[in-house]
Amino acid sequence: MTNNGKWDRRSLFQGAALLAGAAATAPLLGTAATALADTGDADALFKAGKFDQAGRAYEEILKKDPANLHAARQRGYIGLLSNRFAEAEKYLKMALQLAPDDKETNSYLGDCYIRQDKFALSAPCWEAAGEDGYAKWFAAVSGEAYQVHGDIARLEIKQMDPIPLVEGSVNGGPAKRFMFYTGAPNLSLRASVAKEAGLSPVASQKIEYENGMIWAYYGILDSFKLGGIELRNVPVGWSSTESGEDVGTDSDGLIGTWVFYHLLTTFDYAGRQLILRPRTPETARKARAAAASAGAQPLPLWLAREHYLHSIGSFAGVAGSRTGVVGVNLGGTSEIAAGVRGETGKQLGIRSDYDREIGTFGSSHPAVVYPCYPKEIRLGNAVAKEVYCYTNPNSKINVPWPFGTGFDAMGWFSHCFWKPYNITVDFTDMKLYIARGKAA
Template sequence: MTGDGNWDRRSVLRAAAVMAAATPLLGGTAVAQAGDADALFKAGKFEQAGRAYEEVLRRDPQNVHAATRRGYVALLSNRFADAEKYLGRAVALAPGDKQVNRMLADCFTRQDEFGRAAPHWRAAGMESEAKWYEAFQGRPYEILGDEARLPWLQMDPIPQVEGSLNGGPPKRLSFYTRVGPLNVSARTAEEAGLRVVAKEKIEYVGEELWFYYGVLDSLRLGGIELRNIPVNWSDGDSGDDSDGIFGTSIFYHLLTTVDYAGRKLVLQRKTAARQVSGEVLPLWLADDHLTFSRGSFDGSGQRVVALHVGGTGNNVAGMYEGTAKALKIRIDRDRPEETAAGGQAVSVYPCYPREVRLGGVTARDAYSLAGQQPGHEGHGFDVLGEFAHSFFKPCSVTFDFAAMKFSIARVSTI
């Protein structure tokens, strides 16, 4: 809905959702109890839902759905011990379940335990991912240096910073929280001497492309160097002047501050001490790279919202057309816009909510977009909409993936 542009290729590969319908191994009173837990989960009341799923499991230890959802609740908050416990139980009960294996693979991947992740990627039907992670030797995502303060080369149409691959010349790299690992252009991949360890053919906006998987020895971003990290590229044209784009898979290895107002990206080790500015909100991570918190549109009350930090677009927010209608937000149907989402061309319409609020930061009567299709299906929980690139321009935001907190402060008026 927010105009992801041609770089959102990993969403094509993630078309199999993290979590869809309930696993049909429920019965008797467990159905009602699981239904109650599902309602809490759907409403984004994750902690309450987790306790409700635990109660179901106490009465029915073989309940695959309850074990899966309890593990998923833990995974959303990077509580890996609980995630492994419950998702492992679900896999043991239903070893052929692709969705459960997909989540357990994600759990191990986030912990850089690629060897443990690979069999579950394969069981999830994602053979290229499995081969990719099997190709790693030694410790992935080794971090050298303590801090990087990267001035932006540009703000629009997409923020860019400077980085170096395998000791080569500086490259223009974009960033976006709707992207996972580093994704580079074919030219950049060739210059860096990248070797293909797996590949697959994908369709993107009606075009078939080869998508390649490799291992990058070194990515230097200012004072931080990341060694032995995953990298993707394809034989298509990115459509902009970026040499590559990186996202949440790199951000969650660090304490990440995206300072829009100061035009800089600050990356620090997770152990770095920092003084919190602005309001601190919960942070959830789904489908290995999609970030969520709580916010509101036009009196909706606090709901789960997606955080689309970086990326492109002049809109401050995006939402499903049905949501805009329900909240009586004005939609301008006379001016449809064409964009791409999930590798498919879609139409969106300008809309103008009276207020969108994230923490203590608001935008009023600001240009937003309404899409004909829900933009965040398949997670198992409702998503009100997303806060996009232009919303954050007067702000500084910090992602703390150790504490699973997101902070936002309005720094200046532009």
């Protein structure tokens, strides 16, 4: 979406463009961060990714200063990171009482509502946040959104590279090719597919995209079927050039995080399939048992800024290693195993080839990155050594609202890292399970 026609974090996530690091983030945790943690400084704890400790520190601030807008807003944001909705609403509403027009608070509360499918409640929040497109879109959602029908779907990944593709049906039509990517928010379609499905926009905007202008449209899809799982009443977006043509033709659409957080999904890279199940306590219990039998340890899962997934991981170079919150990008277009912030690469002594400039796009804007080769990257028991990655010297360590998460960023794990594994994302207990080999 845009503000006054200018690109912002929700501009248009087509999956090919998040290589420069605008996708997921990770703080640097080392001796310096530990020293900061000992001071009890709430902001330092938050930036270091110590969210529970930061939450307690903000609570102490609020006990002494109940009118502290920053502390209330940050405490609500921390609850939102873990999908603790009652907690998030409590503190974000407290912040709104202090400053009803605060755009940052309104955007967090709007996100909190859409994660619970409370779209009507979210609309005024997005309007107050200056996101008119979101406000119009979500106000148009009526009835129960994201209705899940069916017990299980096993979708073959028809193509793995350069983009992973699975098949789905739009409004009962013939099979279409969909990329999947957790670096993108909503379900999106090609303009020609939206037209074929009979979709009409409830909101539209003209936005910047890859040095040009396109039209972005937003509507409601009656039915989206993925194998044995059908979703009904689904918010959907599509885009076209100014002349009305499709923006891209590599796929017929993109399945983003909003679809996946309504399901219990296993991204079975090793088995070349997506396994989709309804998100229930029973399916979560079975997933935990299957992960445990496969030797997968539960990792924490955080969801930031509407769709960016995070967990705990590490990067290493010749100068040492660091562990902390890392971005988790599943799917998308990328030949790399991970993205590394420029300053992170220098601090850790990660070997980087600055003689081989690579021109790409980051969040729909031009970017320059360089090959780099960390000694090791790790997420739980999943590890890769001396593997091909990207680094961007101009990518900032900390990107605040409205374009980033607000905590220090080390890097993110990308498409190629996952290929030996199956990954289950549980948005009920907010856990991530990674096991080597095919899913059972």
